[in-house]
Amino acid sequence: MTKALVFGTGAVGSVYGWFLEKAGVTVTAVCRSNYNQVKQNGLLIRSKKWGRNISKPIAVPSVAAAKPYGPFDYILVCSKAFPDTHTLIKEAVTPGSAIVLAQNGIGIEEAYAKAYPQNSIISGVVYLPVVQVELGVVEHGTPLERFEVGTYPASASPPSKAQAEHFAELWEAGGATCHVYDDIQGQRWSKLALNATLNPICALTLCDDANFLRSSEDAFQMACDVMREVGRVAQAYGYNTITDESIKEHMKRHQERMDTGGKAPSMLQDVEHGRPIEVEAILGNAVRLAQGVKIDVPYLRLLYALAKGLNFSIIRDGAWRPIATVQ
Incomplete structure (x- = not known):
């Protein structure tokens, strides 16, 4: 029996664990704020594609508590891509465990x-x-669902390639879509073009994607310009997946929401709930990669600086100082 651990049972982790559960995998889910609800009632998934479903993973409050249910063939990381996330799964990793990163950003592996x-x-x-939408309740509002995977590095051993292929087979057996790529980085860059644009823009403006596009005549073109900037960096690293056609396809979904209702990207959701945002994975790494090949990225640098400022206002660590007042 294949065993999987889902680390980060938020919206994406809940649905992804359900896919594996439907494929016959024994799924253990590390839950934090929703632990009691998942433990008692499972996860309610409401989807326009699959209807109303209940997922029943083995709910645990921590990675340490998950260990008795292992060893795990797959550890699916669905949490935010923060710099120290890789350390949080250490207790569950055993020889033979394949670590699957369902996370945004570039240069995270x-x-x-x-x-x-x-x-x-x-x-x-x-x-x-x-x-x-509430603890233990997840909504999937559009039929879109696709998981694109590949080994890191692309030159990984045949056994690693086989684990990726087997994972995709499980995914498909669970009724979902999974494509395996020999080199996944082209797809990562393509998704980054979207994430490095509308994620920080929506978080900074407090607009969902459709309302941002409604907000001014310049909004659409500005978003496309940021995507093209990401494309120039990707091209310098040998990936030509960000083209005018792919940008048009990305933006098409957001334009359509101007008629059907907008979507709040993950950064905006985090800001609305007072949570830290994925600044480094989505923007910082891209800026540093651009610097490594001496490509000027003024839009990305500006978004990075502003997003760091926004994140600083949320976390308010020891470096934060209150506004001075006159005595």
């Missing part, structure tokens, strides 16, 4: 590869517009 050099790293690109 190296930390896992260094921390777990004997384990397969499967990098995944998520297309799944979902939101946890």
Whole structure:
């Protein structure tokens, strides 16, 4: 029996664990704020594509509590891609565990590869517009769902390639869509073009995607310009997946929502709930990669600086100082 651990059972993790559950995998889910609800009632998934469903993973409050249910063939990381996330799964990783990253951003895999050099790293690109509307309740509002995966590095061993293929077979057996790529980085860059644009823009403006596009005559073109900037960096690293046609396809979904109702990207959802945002994975790494090939990225640098400021106002760590007052 295949065993999987889902780390980060928010909106995406809830649905992804359900896919594996339907494929006959024994799924253990690390839950935080929704632990009591999932433990008692399971996860309610309401989807325009699959209807109303209940997922019943083994709910645990921590990775340490998950260990008795292992060893795990797959560890599916669905949490936010923060710099230290790779350290949080350490107790669950055993020889033979494949680590599957269902996370946004670029350049996120190296930390896992260094921390777990004997384990397969499967990098995944998520297309799944979902939101946890209340604890233990997830809504999937559009039929879009696709998971694109590939080993890291692309030159990984045949056994690692086989683990990626087997994972995709499980995904398809669960009724979902999974494509395996020999080199997944082209798909990562393509998704980054979208994430590095509308994620920070929506978070900074407090507009959902459709309302941002409604907000001014310049909004649409500005979004496309940021995507083209990401494309120039990707091209310098040998990936030509960001084209005018792909940008048009990305933006088409957001334009259509101007008629059907907008969507709040994950950064905006985090800001609305006072949670930290994925600044480094989505923007910082892209800016540093651009600097590495001496490409000027003024839009990305501006969004990075502003998003760091926004995140600083949320976390207010020891460096934060209150506004001075006159005595």
